[in-house]
Amino acid sequence: MTVLHLDHFTLRTPKVEETARFFRDAVGLHEGWRPAFPFPGKWMYAGDRPVVHIANISGNNTELEAYLGGRDTSVGGGSLDHISLRCEGLAEHQHKLAAFGLSFQERVVPELSEHQLFVDDPNGIRIELIFPYAPDNALMGDNLGRLEIDAG
Template identity: 50%
Template sequence: MGVLKLDHFTIRTERWAETAEFFEQVIGLTPGPRPGFLFPGCWMYAGGHPLLHIASVTGDQKDLQVYLGDKQGGYGSGSLDHVSMRCEGLEQVQTRLQSMGIVFRERVIPQIGEHQLFLEDPNGITIEMIFDYAPGSRIVGQAMPHLAIGTSEDEC
């Protein structure tokens, strides 16, 4: 028994339509079926699986609060740093982001076989897109500092 994978993440936002458009146009998720909840929102899919649930916090939030609970003073824990997605097609994504004028940061970490892109959604949430590292792949966005990678007995 144990965790198998990330099932989905939920964003509560006043900008739900803009958020859905961002995740469709920039990240490449697809809008799909959603149960008939009594509050506005949408579900965004990757590979036939609902990966992102977007819930509107505009207007009367009674039905949203019944479903997700009341979040006094905010929409989440405030401790989430970023959401990461394993992706493919690095060069196509880099080109698409540049053509859309999307600012993104990136770095490669050959030791773990990753080429990482970081960008912000309309709510200020950092999205990490991880691609398999390939020697010769180029950084075309804003280069991030190289990381010193070592080992530590204090880490889990």
Template identity: 60%
Template sequence: MTIQHLDHFTLRTAKVAETVAFFRDAIGLEEGWRPAFPFPGSWLYSAGRPLLHIANLESRGAELDAYLGTRAVAAGSGALDHVAFRCSDLQSHRQRLLDLGLRFSERVVPDLLEHQVFVEDPNGVKVELIFACPAHSPGI
């Protein structure tokens, strides 16, 4: 498995408009397209790449918790939901996690043709590993 680059970070916040405005106006990111997730939010881009995913906590409910998981959210770094790495070689990385005895979950985002693997670090920080879906096996 090869880590190619940091893909994005996700913030959970009830201050969506203010967060979007800050990262747009102060940092220089641009608002852009977002897949049809079952909860509201925003994606902000740089050079055509979505770097910041925002999950709207005002709509917190079954859809958000089912998709991202239930967790307490606090101000500051407590708002950080997860860090994501773009990767290659899904099968070998899945085996690495199994060999280490680490629990992980997986899902596919059909709109993006991506396979996501989620695992927690020893500090409870969620790490997402993103792989392109194999062309011969849609949904895997």
């Protein structure tokens, strides 16, 4: 067995519209086709891949729980620390987040060739957006510093 890549993640939330708007407007995904499941929700796409599945947990959750099983939907996802998406267009994303009034943190990791940007979604889940590192990348959010990795 070989794992090829992360396929998608599913968020259970009563904040379906706010969550879809966050992933559309702040992250840059777009809403797309979703199968006719017996419970409401949305799928958010990166290109032609549905990477975020949003399941509505407001109201009667009988159909959702029959399909996915029951879960604790504590704010922030319990043991989940963050979800990471590899991106392009750092400056555009920084300006977009600032325009929406979203606070975010950033750090550069030159040894990994990464510029990491962290922002919380409407459900309190930390989203990491990873951009290519360049020495002239500007930091617009709260600066988490430059992470140096000891090679030895």
